[in-house]
């Protein structure tokens with residue numbers, strides 16, 4: 001079994017997977033979401049690190065117990081090395097090193113974004129590249145072309161806020177508790193779609209091949225929301241309609257850009273990964289838009305938000321290729337994805 005460890009932000013998580021013919025079989029997964037940040041309306045890095053120190057060992061022990069396996073069944077340790085909060089990452093990296101060293105098994109540091117890309121594989125072991133991936137979470141928003149595992153071409157990313165960050169901030173404006181994404185989706189479901197017509201940021205860039213064709217921006221949309229909230233004389237009456245207007249605008253841009261990239265590149269599959277992939281409306285709309293053109297893969301919610309199973313899956317793939325990290329592995333707050341390919345402007349696929 002490969003043990004995965006994830007401590008990049010405010011989830012303390014461990015998982016055990018069993019590689020079967022190169023396919024990851026999930027044996028156990030424990031995710032402890034740190035509650036302490038709720039009262040602050042955002043993650044407090046120092047508190048996150050302390051919680052990881054307190055809880056990582058019990059979380060790992062529990063994962064092992066739930067797997068029904070023993071320490072001697074563990075043949076490798078995969079740990080998130082970044083991007084993320086350095087203090088939080090340090091806890092997982094140091095724990096992973098100590099454990100791998102004491103078990104006499106290899107250690108592999110995993111890029112958090114690559115972990116997200118492996119999440120759907122845990123539910124559909126036959127899933128293989130090529131595909132287009134929309135990675136949307138509280139910290140990142142990027143559109144990637146994945147011709148093969150380990151080869152990633154960045155088509156576009158956000159120029160300002162991440163999608164989840166925008167959902168969280170708009171949710172807070174509407175009186176929802178952080179993290180507000182899921183609650184905002186529920187509120188939007190009861191809203192009138194015709195009351196507010198918010199801008200669709202950077203959608204028109206889609207028709208022009210160039211640097212911004214697949215880029216995203218959410219800060220203008222967020223400001224438009226703030227203005228509408230301030231202009232409302234009865235927020236209790238308007239908040240569901242505002243949520244609906246915001247969600248429709250954000251999702252339309254995400255869906256159109258992902259679908260267009262999939263079509264232009266002639267990929268048979270698109271996937272949505274990261275915490276915002278929990279949004280059912282987003283998944284349903286991408287499926288409808290690509291119906292008859294490409295398959296759409298979205299994992300279950302607990303595999304979309306930060307978790308160690310996706311880290312173990314990515315780690316199993318890298319370890320099977322003979323890759324190992326040295327004992328001086330250090331966490332990093334930012335680095336590009338390993339295997340990032342140059343990003344030429346997207347040309348239509350040949351028939």
Ligand code: KG4
Pocket residue numbers: 009136137138139140163164165167168179180181182183185274275276277278279280304305306
């Ligand atoms: O991947 P994740 O767990 O953590 C990061 O790496 O950021 O993503 C968390 C983000 C939060 O911003 C949360 O509000 C958002 O995912 N999220 C959603 C939904 N469920 C979670 N956003 C929109 N709709 C949802 N249903």
Ligand code: ZN
Pocket residue numbers: 112116137274275305306
């Ligand atoms: Zn994440």
